Amino acid sequence: MFVVATIMIILGMVLTLMRLFGGPTVYDRVLAVNLFGTLTVLLIAVKGFLSGRPDFLDIALLYALINFVGTIAVLKFFRYRAIGDYARTRDDEEEQS
Secondary structure, eight states: OOHHHHHHHHHHHHHHHHHHHHOOOOOHHHHHHHHHHHHHHHHHHHHHHHOOTTHHHHHHHHHHHHHHHHHHHHOOOOOOOOTTTTTOOOHHHHHHO
C-alpha cells in the first residue's frame, strides 16, 4: 500500500513540476512550489513508514513549517517588494519630507 502511495506522490510531483515550468503567472509558480513542498513532506513521511523509522515524521513536520513560512515570505515579497519593515510607499516618503 505504501509503495502505491509513493508512486502516486512521485507522479504528483512530476505533474507539479510541469505546472511550475508552464505556469503563466508568478502566483501559479508559487502555488506549484508550495504543492511540491507539500508532496515532499508526504514523501518523507511515507519513506519513514516504508523503512520502519517513524521518526522521519519529525523531519517532515519541520520541512512543512519551513515550506509554509517560505511561501508566505515569497508572496509578501511579490506583493510589497520587500520582506522586512523597510517597505515604504511614496506617501510615507512624502510625509517625512
